[in-house]
Amino acid sequence: MNIIETKNLTKAYGDFTAVSSLNLHIRKGSVYGFLGPNGAGKSTTMKMFLGLTRPTDGAFHINKKRFPQNRVEILKEIGSFIEAPAFYGNLTGAENLELIRKILGLQEDSVDDALELTGLQEFKNRLAKRYSLGMKQRLGLAGALIGRPPILFLDEPTNGLDPVGIHEIRTLIKSLPKKYECTVLVSSHLLPEIELMADDIGILNHGHLLFEGSLDDLKFHAHDMGMPDDNLEETFLAMIDADNQKRRDRR
Amino acid sequence: MRFGMELKKLRRTGYFPAFPAGAAAASAFPILNMAVRTEVYTGLPGNPLDILLDASWQMMAMLNILLIVCCTCMMYHTEYAENGIQKMEVLPVRQISLFLRKFLITTAMAALVIMIEFAALAFCILMWFPDAGIDLKEFLCHWSFEVILLLPTIMVSLIIASACRNMWISLGIGVILVFTFSVLPKDYLFLDLCPYCSPYQLLTAAEENGHAALFLGVCIGETALAGMAEHIYLKIRRYFS
Ligand SMILES: Nc1ncnc2c1ncn2[C@@H]1O[C@H](COP(=O)(O)OP(=O)(O)OP(=O)(O)O)[C@@H](O)[C@H]1O
Ligand SMILES: [Mg+2]
Numbered sequence: 290m291n292i293i294e295t296k297n298l299t300k301a302y303g304d305f306t307a308v309s310s311l312n313l314h315i316r317k318g319s320v321y322g323f324l325g326p327n328g329a330g331k332s333t334t335m336k337m338f339l340g341l342t343r344p345t346d347g348a349f350h351i352n353k354k355r356f357p358q359n360r361v362e363i364l365k366e367i368g369s370f371i372e373a374p375a376f377y378g379n380l381t382g383a384e385n386l387e388l389i390r391k392i393l394g395l396q397e398d399s400v401d402d403a404l405e406l407t408g409l410q411e412f413k414n415r416l417a418k419r420y421s422l423g424m425k426q427r428l429g430l431a432g433a434l435i436g437r438p439p440i441l442f443l444d445e446p447t448n449g450l451d452p453v454g455i456h457e458i459r460t461l462i463k464s465l466p467k468k469y470e471c472t473v474l475v476s477s478h479l480l481p482e483i484e485l486m487a488d489d490i491g492i493l494n495h496g497h498l499l500f501e502g503s504l505d506d507l508k509f510h511a512h513d514m515g516m517p518d519d520n521l522e523e524t525f526l527a528m529i530d531a532d533n534q535k536r537r538d539r540r
Numbered sequence: 541m542r543f544g545m546e547l548k549k550l551r552r553t554g555y556f557p558a559f560p561a562g563a564a565a566a567s568a569f570p571i572l573n574m575a576v577r578t579e580v581y582t583g584l585p586g587n588p589l590d591i592l593l594d595a596s597w598q599m600m601a602m603l604n605i606l607l608i609v610c611c612t613c614m615m616y617h618t619e620y621a622e623n624g625i626q627k628m629e630v631l632p633v634r635q636i637s638l639f640l641r642k643f644l645i646t647t648a649m650a651a652l653v654i655m656i657e658f659a660a661l662a663f664c665i666l667m668w669f670p671d672a673g674i675d676l677k678e679f680l681c682h683w684s685f686e687v688i689l690l691l692p693t694i695m696v697s698l699i700i701a702s703a704c705r706n707m708w709i710s711l712g713i714g715v716i717l718v719f720t721f722s723v724l725p726k727d728y729l730f731l732d733l734c735p736y737c738s739p740y741q742l743l744t745a746a747e748e749n750g751h752a753a754l755f756l757g758v759c760i761g762e763t764a765l766a767g768m769a770e771h772i773y774l775k776i777r778r779y780f781s
Contacts (some may be wrong), residue, residue, distance in 0.1 A: 299765045343779045371630070375623035379552045383711055392631045416552075418622065434628060472620040 297347035322487030368438035375430025378418030562607035567660030570596035609714030616701035692735035
């Protein structure tokens, strides 16, 4: 069953179309890897899912709910991390999470749970503005994971993390669907990472969806098209390159 | 509404110390003025509170407005500095309710500031007009009048602060507004009713002209209207971001 579906979802900024007629299908309890070069429209799509920006056209539903009518109900179920960690620098890590916990009405131990999950326990009483890059990233992730929401949007979650951190986050993301049927939409430029954790992937280029399906589907598809199919990275590069070539020819 | 959360966000920002500091600066003005030019004022006929307000309120009101501009900028600077506001926007809270909590907190702090300033005026009366005595009811009337006349300024300053990611822009706009309105001619009623202008008005003068109720009504109306405008702005902003 699809927990998130979009229908011709479009976002235009003036005469520039950042996301164009997107039809995504995200299965409940799956890890969906969202791929695309810089500026492809990944973050814009996630921002529309969160109501941070309104679609120009098209529609989507999340768990059968829609914006703006069900805004509060939708946001209760989503943990999100978009582009860069968002927090209050004048508060400590623990105070930041406490703020989120209060708003979500979660149990008191959920702050410690989130700190534990992201390895921040040791630094919880340090001001967030004094955190290192990776610690800020972890705080952002903790803010998404707190309360273990049924839906997670993670936009480049491993940015700036050390190799151990990347491994931990990957293992965590991979384990979530099995643990409590969590659905994860994750975008990343680290394709080997995505290959290890995603069930389905969607590939975006210039706001257009080039491919959607499981990793095996992608292999078949690449094979059919005569593209390399040994690993995700090569297939991805070939697919984007072919699409860019087509665009150039059309012009 | 829960305020604890909005109050907590302001920890370690300098927001709370700023108000007593501003109140101290504004309160020092009438005291110094009286100390330096005692004879000029003690010789004047009339109610001592009116004499003191006539002598000092213009300056005190301007300091209050500047304080409001700075503190509202600070408030939204903590939201925008590390993008905490984006986290708020993806949590199940209404953006307008966060804004209104900020408004009420600032109003409470401003009311406190004005109270401290009136305490300083009371001190001046006890010190330099020993025969006059203090009429508490009169003080309360003046205090509440000035608090209400400050409401539109607080609201508009907060709206400007909420609209600008960069604190220096909102601060700049605020300071320009303060000085523009402070040099405008004083003989047009509609100018006196504007935000950034109304806080200079005094209850006694307003009552003499029969404008007291008008001032109160218009200021409350302006505040409500501006609040509604912010509500709409918060909604349509999502279409452009
Ligand atoms: N507010 C805005 N106004 C105008 N254009 C915008 C705005 N926000 C995003 N864009 C444009 O929309 C396009 C898609 O941006 P988006 O951030 O979604 O890309 P992305 O796929 O997340 O890229 P990256 O991998 O670099 O994060 C970009 O070309 C960007 O310049
Ligand atoms: Mg992005």
